[in-house]
Amino acid sequence: MYNVKLPAFEGPFDLLLHLIKENEVNIYDIPVAKITEEYLKYIQMMEILDLNIAGEFIVMAATLIHIKSKMLLPVEKTQEGEEIDPRAELVRRLLEYQKFKEAASNFSELENKQRDVFYRFIPDEVKDGDEEFVEVTLFDLLKAFQGIIAYLPKEEVLKITREEIKVTQKINEILDKLEITKNINFSELFDKTMNKLHIIATFLAVLELVRLKLIKAYQSKNFADIQIIRTE
């Protein structure tokens, strides 16, 4: 399976800007019918090539057709009697995107320059720290998790109600807690009254946060309680 992406266009705005430039039309007076036609031709080409068309391209196609149809209707006016150009919002967004595209190419130049500049590289072990901590492994986390699970009441009355628990929600909860205090004990993340699903979701949230390098899990010595801190 190949996932081909046309390299030139990062999204519908990028494609539209290209079409506007290619057809040498005024961005403040876009011939919507013409541009829509070209845009759709491009989408069809993507289909023929069996490319994965991102949903955003389709949404933009719909927006263009919507604007095109609005252009055919009598001009709407605001309460003050000003004419509303159905294209105005699209133009505003295109121009905004264009600015950031420009900014991105500036950053790219800076990146190129800076890539030839090197800094001292100090291995992690030498870096200072007030207290000596070892970063825990996944297995340490799993072991600690088993400890938490062990506290669960053995027999649970079965409840039919199902509750949707999202890991992202737990991620947010953990980040919120870390906003208040600098570090928390791993076991403090788990409330005794939590049911199994909540506990599992919380644990998955911890793993995800470690993966994203948003938090670090530390232990001062073997078997000590694991500390969760926010990475800076």
Added chain:
Amino acid sequence: MEMIKVKGVIEALLFVSDKPLSAEKMLEILKDDVNKKDIIGLIEELNAEYSKENRSFRIQEIGQGYIVSTISEYADWIKKLYKSKIIPRLSKPALETLSIIAYRQPITRLEIEGVRGVNVGGVLQTLLERNLIKIRGRKEGLGRPLLYGTTNEFLQYFGLKDLTELPRIEELSDVLAGGNKNDVTTGTQEIQENQN
């Protein structure tokens, strides 16, 4: 302590530091001997000496701190030494997303997607992993979405002293609009405060 010795201390501190070292931090260490202005002056002196002696490195000012870096003339050889450590360039979507964050921070994912017109989930992940952006908190309101901002590593990656060094977004040449008046609003002034 004699000034020549103080200069040596500053050089030594910068030599061992792998992160930008602020003048304040150096002052903390050297407070009995000098003031902040002296430190900045001595750093300039050091740079002048390096330049005069054709040394391969300079002291660079990055994100309110100073760090020793090699100069670009020597890049080819260092790249041979550090073959495996050369990190890939940022992709076009990553650069676009990053510039939106740099100019508009703190900003939510949805707001970034509004500008780019495409999903940025994967790109944000990459930028987080590369420490170029960080979560800065939450926006009040529905769903309390996460807010993203740039990091000090971001400044270092692009060799910037601070965000005010960036061209103002309004001034970026505009091929299509040819100097459009109804400009996109930005928070360039806010950026400085937010960075601290």
